[in-house]
Amino acid sequence: MRSLGVVVEYNPFHNGHMFHLEESIKMTNADVVIAVMSGQFLQRGEPALVSKWTRTKMALINGVDIVIELPYAFATQKAELFASGAISILTGLNCETVCFGSEQGNIKDFERTINLMNDKKEEYDTLVQSFSQEGNSFPKAASLAFSTLTKDVHVLDLTKPNNILGYHYVKAIKEQHSPLHAFTIERTNAGYHDPEFNSSTIASATSIRKALFENNGNINTVGQYVPNGTYQLLSHYLKSTGGFHRWEDYFDLLKYRVLCSTASELSEIYEVEEGLEYRLQQCMKESKNYVEFMTKLKTKRYTWTRLQRMCTHLLTNTNKEKMQKVSQNKQSDYIRLLGMSEKGQAYLKQTKKDLGLPLVSKVSALESEMLDMDIRATNTFAMKFHEPARSDWMKLEYSKPPIRYDKEKQKFQN
Structure with a gap:
């Protein structure tokens, strides 16, 4: 089976994610889709809107075949470590391709930029240090250094968030000597952090969350921007827990x-x-x-x-x-399985003997300081709830098996 990897947060899964997923499958001719997804806390340092289990269901119901948790040690880090952890997991799963959204939309620009930066690494590091000493934040100092080095060269615009992540995905592939082939799709309509709705069907996850919180969790305010499966899962989460996480x-x-x-x-x-x-x-x-x-x-x-x-x-x-x-070696210790379709299960069965990392479906099966961080993150995430719900949520980390989704019957088995 030809495998496609995507690195996601799905906070929540919306129509823009569906477009990216469908176009990625077309571009790579993939038979099975593997999503490496952040857990309870995300790259921008926020709690996820809903739990990783509900977001796993969103992924499966909308076309993903395997959902793997990106460990907390990478999910809550700057772009370089976030990307490295995700790429190590896709490589460990023997995934063939990875496709990400970007403002640039041309994979050759990413490769050209990485080659240029490798050639000018010392100059770049010196410039970053100089701009940082002027009181700039690291991202600003890095952007200024990059602009200074590339002002006369056609390269990536590394002021754009998806270009930055894409750059680090491709860089991690090269550094890890991964056999992954990278593809990119240009983002359309809503920008990554757009706080307002600018289209009738496509909106950023940021604007969707903002609308939900400003309207007391009223799902109808975002219905046109998310697939029906997401709508139903958001509605169920709201009814069962009393609110979204912020x-x-x-x-x-x-x-x-x-x-x-x-x-x-x-x-x-x-x-x-x-x-x-x-x-x-x-x-x-x-x-x-x-x-x-x-x-x-x-x-x-x-x-x-x-x-x-x-x-x-x-x-x-x-x-x-x-x-x-x-996180020092920039690679995950394990592959934590959150959910799968029947096709995903078949892929794992086919590749299980050749996996580059241990596959974990129960946290009790592995002792790992990295995994301990994931457990602690879930314990913290559960603090939103009152007892006994809080303790019940904590127990899920140990008791809940990977979610199974039957695409033909459109039904979850757990």
Whole structure:
């Protein structure tokens, strides 16, 4: 079976994702689609709108055959580590192709840019350091360095979020000597972070979440932008849990963590750097909600996203030393199976003996510090709920088998 890999968050799965999936299948002539999907917390340092299990169902019901969890150690990282972890999993699954959306839409531009940056790595690193010393955030310093080096050359626009991720996917393939072949599809209509609806059928996940929160979870406000399967799953999640997940749900926990820890304890958390522990405590004392806290905390040097990731690590008590240890080789320790169709099951059966990483369907089957982080992330995600629901959600991490989806009957087996 010809296999296609996609790296996703599906927060939630919308019509733009469906377009990307269908076009990717056409472009690669794929028989089976493997999605590497972030778990309970995402790359921008946010809790997912709904659980990874519901998003797994969204993926399966809309055409994906295998859903694999991208470990927390990569899912909540900057683009380079996020991409490297995902590529290592697709390579471990013997996937043949990977297809990502980009603003550029031409894979040769990605390859040309990577070759150029390899040739000018020392110059680039020096420029990044220089721009950082001027007080710019790392993404801004990197963008300025890149622009300086490539002002007279036709290369990628690395100010665009999907181009940045795509660049790191292709770079990771080269660094890992992966046999994956990369393809890209140009994004249409809505931009990655567009906060408003600009089309009658295509909208960014950001604008969909914004509309849901501004309208008290009213699913009808986003119905035209998501497939029917997503609509039904969002509706069921809302009815069964009472609401979607957002940072405000965890603000009290974050406030407790920040104010009941010493500055020294805070400094041991991943991404708390350069005296941020003191700023964290001062801003938290003055803030009554999450948005107010983040607005006070943000500086020119640190982006909102960078600070959100730091706050996520504070919530999950992710230690610097452990995070650096588990992510230092930029490759996952395992393949965590969340769900599959019958075709996906057949693919896994066919390739199981040749997998490059251990396949995990039960967390009790593997001892791993990386996997421990995933479990802790689920425990934190469950804190939104009241007991006994909270404990029940935590138990799912150990008790829930991979979801199986029968495409012919359009029915989930669990």
